[in-house]
Amino acid sequence: MSNTENTQESQDSQESQDSREPRKTSRSTSRSNDNQTSRKRPSPMEVLRQARGQLAELTGMEAESVSSFEQTEEGWSLEVEVLELERVPDTMSLMASYQVELDPEGQLTGYKRVRRYERGRSDARRGGGR
Template sequence: MTSSDPAGRRPKIKAASVMRSAADQLSELLGRPPESVSALRRTDDGWEADVEVLEVERIPDTTSVLASYRVMLDEEGDLVEYRRTRRYTRGQIDRPN
């Protein structure tokens, strides 16, 4: 999954692999499947991703409760930290700042 840079810089890992890794590792810890990865960015220490997870399934589906988790991964894509940053209903729309 990773390869070293000959100049000794950070290992190269593809963003798609990091997204899958973040979602899979969080799912394993929470015991719930991820809905999506809504954000991904490179940091000085690795990667940061926002993963959306279904927490309470309801009928109708628009009233189901989801949560957004901020997941921090190291340069190899291994989870080092996570926290829930938001809970919301599926039908909720964010308001502009």
């Protein structure tokens, strides 16, 4: 009879452990959901690093500088300067400006080249003068 009692006790013990496990899982799941909803927005520097890295990965060209950066209702908007074609002398290298859009978490959602120019050239003046 002692074997039967031990078997019953171990089954009861197993059932009580099983009934506790889902509670632990649901607590950890609710904690992870809380962490996701309370996840802080990335800092501007983190956004800049992510944008440069993601653009380089997609285009194969390294960003040389960021000429504009702003937070928008949809996330972030940047203009990134990229070396597209290296020439000698360096002032004749072809540069490009890319408009880069990111979501609020800093993930790239789109980009497009908005202008191309020689490194040594300045923008033409608009309005009066030459």
